[in-house]
Amino acid sequence: MLRAVTRVTCSLCPPWAGPSVRMHSSERAPKRSLANRVAVVTGSTAGIGLAIARRLAQDGAHVVISSRKQQNVDRAVTALREEGLSVMGTVCHVGKAEDREHLVATALEHCGSVDFLVCNAAVNPLVGSTLGASEQVWDKILSVNVKSPALLLSQLLPHMEKRGNGAVILVSSISAYMPHVELGAYNISKTALLGLTRTLALELAPRGIRVNCLIPGVIETAFSEVVHKNEAFWNQLKESQRVQRIGQPEDCAGLVSFLCSPDASYITGESIVVAGFSPRL
Ligand code: NAP
Numbered sequence: 001m002l003r004a005v006t007r008v009t010c011s012l013c014p015p016w017a018g019p020s021v022r023m024h025s026s027e028r029a030p031k032r033s034l035a036n037r038v039a040v041v042t043g044s045t046a047g048i049g050l051a052i053a054r055r056l057a058q059d060g061a062h063v064v065i066s067s068r069k070q071q072n073v074d075r076a077v078t079a080l081r082e083e084g085l086s087v088m089g090t091v092c093h094v095g096k097a098e099d100r101e102h103l104v105a106t107a108l109e110h111c112g113s114v115d116f117l118v119c120n121a122a123v124n125p126l127v128g129s130t131l132g133a134s135e136q137v138w139d140k141i142l143s144v145n146v147k148s149p150a151l152l153l154s155q156l157l158p159h160m161e162k163r164g165n166g167a168v169i170l171v172s173s174i175s176a177y178m179p180h181v182e183l184g185a186y187n188i189s190k191t192a193l194l195g196l197t198r199t200l201a202l203e204l205a206p207r208g209i210r211v212n213c214l215i216p217g218v219i220e221t222a223f224s225e226v227v228h229k230n231e232a233f234w235n236q237l238k239e240s241q242r243v244q245r246i247g248q249p250e251d252c253a254g255l256v257s258f259l260c261s262p263d264a265s266y267i268t269g270e271s272i273v274v275a276g277f278s279p280r281l
Contacts, residue, residue, distance in 0.1 A: 034260060035060035038111040040103065040156070042094050042148075043121025045072035047221035048171065051249030052118055052256045057085035059257045061116065064107045066092035094121045094148035095140070104155045113159050116260045119149035120171040122189070127226060130184030138185055145189035150196060157209070166209040167260045170197050171252075172271065174217045177279040180227070194271050201269030210268035212259045217275020219247040243276030 034056060044053040045067040057063045057080060065076050070091050077089040088110055092103040107114050122145045126137045133141075149170055160166035172193040179187035197213040204211055218228050218237060227233055228246055238244065252274050258264055259272075273279065 033060050033262075034116075034257065037061045037115040037260070038064070038107065038113060039116040039118065039260065040064045040107050040114050041066070041118040041120060042092065042103075042152070043067055044118075045069070045076040045089075047223055048216060048219055048249045048252050049118070049120040050076055051253040052120060053087065054080055054083070054085065055250070055253035055257045056116070056118075056260065057087055059261070061260070062086045062088075062111055064103070064111065064114075065089040066103055067121070068093040094119075094152065095123075095144040097151070100148065100152050100155060103152070104159075107156075108159060113163050114156050115160060115163050115165070116167050116169070117153055117156055117160070118169045118171070118256060119152065121148070122171065122173075122186075122223075124183060124186040124223075126185060127182050128184065129181070130188065133185040141185045141189045142192075145186070146192045146196065149193070150200075153200070157204075157207070160209055161207050164208045165262075165265065167264070168200065168204070168209060168211045169256050169259055170211070170213045172197075172213050172215045174215055174273065174275050174279065176215065177273070197271055198269050205268055210259075210264070212264075212268060213271035214252055214256055214259075215271055215273045215275070216252050217247055217273065217277070219249055219252060219274075221249060241276050242278075242281075245276065247274065247276060 039056045039061045041049055041053045041056070041063060043049040044065045053063045053065050065073060065087055066089060067073055068091065073089040073091055077087055080087045090103055090106045092099040094100060123140060125140055126133055153168060170193045173190040175183055175187040176190040176194055193213060197211055201211040218224055220228060255272060255274055259267065
């Protein structure tokens, strides 16, 4: 059973604070605990999304896993359940409206509501220049990487709002700050997510939902093989890299769990780089 959200009047909170935003230190859950919360993570059967799903579940959340392929969903759910974690899974290609509707319906049917949405799924169908991208490529990249997080959130919002203290994490890329010439349209889609984070943070703060952004650097996954297995690129990157190793999916997962947790209840609209270096230094 999901815990009901307790709404109390509190002498320590300012009078303008609505019930969904009231939370002072004595009311906080135990540190880093996501117990009794429900998380939906897109693109979560491999790589960074799978590591995020695992970490949120390890920290107590019930996690709804999803991706395009049923066999990948089955494999991830089985693996995480064998680790004793509370997860369920369903197919969802985030670019398809019917799949998004199905994901929302499944999460609500099985979990009652949703507290956290992690928009991790993304595509990059083209390695090449921005102006070399066809209209079809633009449509695919913008639909999956930029539109789908907003559309999925719009469907989940009424349910997240009812629970109070919800959190959304968008997954951008270091290419938003340091565009790579071979990743033209993808760079732009990931830059758009920085704007989406800031705009949604403003719009949703009064509704008790925080919106933040994870910006991974080069993380060792199938998605980044084209980059991290390219010796020339990697040698060049190592020069700006302060932490001298390639990132692992788990390097991103802890930040997402923190951003969902009560410890981050005063953090919204932030974009945080997890890259072994800072693009600002
Ligand atoms: P990955 O290892 O290739 O995993 C991608 C996951 O997303 C898989 O579970 C895949 O499963 C699923 N997926 C792919 N397309 C999808 C779609 N249209 N709808 C739903 N699920 C989909 O990728 P990753 O490296 O972990 O990347 C995850 C995120 O981090 C992406 O947003 C990416 O842009 C970002 N990122 C990655 C790096 C890096 O170096 N790895 C760097 C910066 C940013 P199915 O095949 O079953 O759909």
